Amino acid sequence: MYLKNKNLWKVFVIILFLLTMLLFIIRPNAIPKIDSLFYSEPSILVIPLDDRPVNTYIPSKIGQIKNLKLSFIPDNMYRNPDKLLTWLEQEGVKKDEWVLSLDQVLYGGLVESRILNEDTLLAKKRLERLTKIKEEHPEIKIYAFSSQLRLAPTAFVSDDLDYYTNLRKWGILTDKVNRLHETSLIEELEKVEDSLGEQEINKYQRLRGKRLSVQLEAIHDTKKGVYESLWIGQDDASSVGIHVMERHRLIKETEEINATNITFFSGIDEATSLLVTAITSKKKGNEEKLLIHPIYTNPQEKNQYMPFSSETLEETVNNHVKMGKGNVSKNLEGSQLVLIINTPNTSDVQRDFVIKQVNNLIKKGKNVMVADVAIANKADEKFVKALIKNIPVPSLSSFSAWNTADNTIGLSLAHGIARFETKYNKGISQDQFFSHEELLFRSFLKDYIYKTKLYPTMESMAINQGYDPLSLMNGTEIMEEWLSEEIGVESEKLWLTEFKGYKDQNYKLNNLQSIKTALPWARLFEAQIDPKIE
The missing domain is CATH 3.40.50 (Rossmann fold)
Incomplete structure (x- = not known):
């Protein structure tokens, strides 16, 4: 009896195997790959350059388009490096991968990185805390990026523009005279130096020296394996300027230690979004x-x-x-x-x-x-x-x-x-389709309708009412109300004429549900325009 049952069991196993193979021949995609049985999308923490919409809204939409497990640092962590590092040590380590702005972690953001208000040692101590996190949690993959200081600091108010312009000019002229030996520009350089004053120039040079020193340290940390990769982007600059020799120094250091996972590029505000796309x-x-x-x-x-x-x-x-x-x-x-x-x-x-x-x-x-x-x-x-x-x-x-x-x-x-x-590797859900169209629609609203059509009028309005476009202060609410009204009108036109009724596969754009607008940084340059469609 035992032998009979044993033979029946063998027959059953053989039949099951043959049926499985037949299914594989007829429908090869019906059997999942072994690695897909155990693979799950990694959880990704984004520590962005700052909290402007370009560094939060756009990468979040990319996360929705790709259906990623994407999360951002809490709002109260921006502009507070030590508080952020403590949070990363306690909560951030629960995520699998980090998209990390060194400017945010070391200085508090892009604007803060342009201010000489801390010593180099403090920034390097923060780098050491990141190294310790990696040592204690080697399974976390950290993809870092950092800005190379631009030619001039931030103009917080319109009165800063002359100072901003002169520092930028000094950085360019200094490079032309000293590196390119354009001696005919010496007199012009001296005039700019007289306008700025020795104290301001020394302050500016100390800031650049600090940033260069910290980035050299980050390059060595990358070589040691703290970061999977490091992108170094040149913030607003020019083909010539004091930044050129700094870039040469960084590249030379990278080559000397044979750090192959470091990328140099021009730009910085695009890095958060592009890195989210790249690593996924x-x-x-x-x-x-x-x-x-x-x-x-x-x-x-x-x-x-x-x-x-x-x-x-x-x-x-x-x-x-x-x-x-x-x-x-x-x-x-x-x-x-x-x-x-x-x-x-x-x-x-x-x-x-x-x-x-x-x-x-x-x-x-x-x-x-x-x-x-x-x-x-x-x-x-x-x-x-x-x-x-x-x-x-x-x-x-x-x-x-x-x-x-x-x-x-x-x-x-x-x-x-x-x-x-x-769309082509996975297929899309309705939510992913809507997220894509929201980002596309928003780009036309923000980059074309707002910056090209509405911004000049808003700038004139602000100035005529005594408000500074770079620092609206009490004028923020008034300008936000006007923005909301005008964007509402313009978005309705664009939606009805170009987007409503558009079909892609099984999905269709029906209604523009809402438009959220704001001036989150109390200046006209940064506008929040977030559409919701269905």
Whole structure:
């Protein structure tokens, strides 16, 4: 009896095995891979550059688009490095991966990193606390980024603008005279030095020395394994300036210690979003990277330096594509994504040709991202009007015209790559589709309607009523009310004419539920414009 039962059991096992193999042959995707049975998305903590919408709202939307387990530090941790480090030691260690701004952890944020109010030793002690966290929790993957000091500090009020301009000028002239030996500029440099005064110049040099020393330390920490990678971005600068020799020093140190996981680039505000996209990319080997084909509205401009950039436009595009886990492709047909770069000095003929090209690409099913870098700090109205008139803008993978060319390119890539990977690698849910369209709609509202159409009027209103656009103070509430009303009108127009009714796969855009607006930093430059759609 035992032998009979044993034989029956063997027959049963064989039949079960054959049925399983038959299922695999008929439906190979029905059987999950072994690693997928045990894999779960890592929990990611974001310690952003600061709490401006570009560093919080946009990366959070990218997290929603990719359906990530993404969380941010509590609101009361910003601008308080030691309190933040204590929180990271107690609560942050519960997360699997960190996207970490060293400016936030060491100084309290980007603006705070430009102020000489602490000694170098204190910043390095904070670096040591990060090292200790990694030693005690080696399983945590920390992806860090840091800004290289820009040419001038923040102008907190309009009265600071002359000081800001002179410091920037001093940094550029000093480099031209000392490194490039342009002796004809010595007299101009001396005039700027007289205007600033020796005390202010010494203070500025101490600040730069402090920042350089701390970044050199961070490079060595990266080599030791504290960080999985370190991105060092050059904040608003130029092709020449005192920052150039600092960059050479940082690169030399990196090469001497053979630290291969350090990336240098131009820009910084785009880093939080692009890093979130990059570290969650499932692309591993170089041969598997996304192929991205850039198209410039005026190809001759790609060798020019954009305002506030330390690289040529083409270098900025190539570096940011690489940072986003992509490769620049010269083959349009073979590429998975196309990046349209609207450049300065684009003729009407060139613009119309590229717009027509975009329309044809979308009809063919190409995934198109748009980076409008023609004008710093706002969109090119002629270009965007032509874009809206001639193509279905909800079908774009991304759009950006925010701040500098570096920022714009990085943000467009971060959004567009996230959209592509989600849509084609995993498929999307309705929530993911809405998150993508909210970010896209918001980019047109913020970068075009607000910065190009509404901002000039708001700036004049603020000045006429006695308020400083850089520090509104008591005028914040008045300007917020006006912003809310005008954005409400403009967003309704854009929604009804371009977005409402758009379909993608099984999902459809129906209603613009709400628009949340604010001026969170009490200045016109930073506006919160958050749409909610359904």
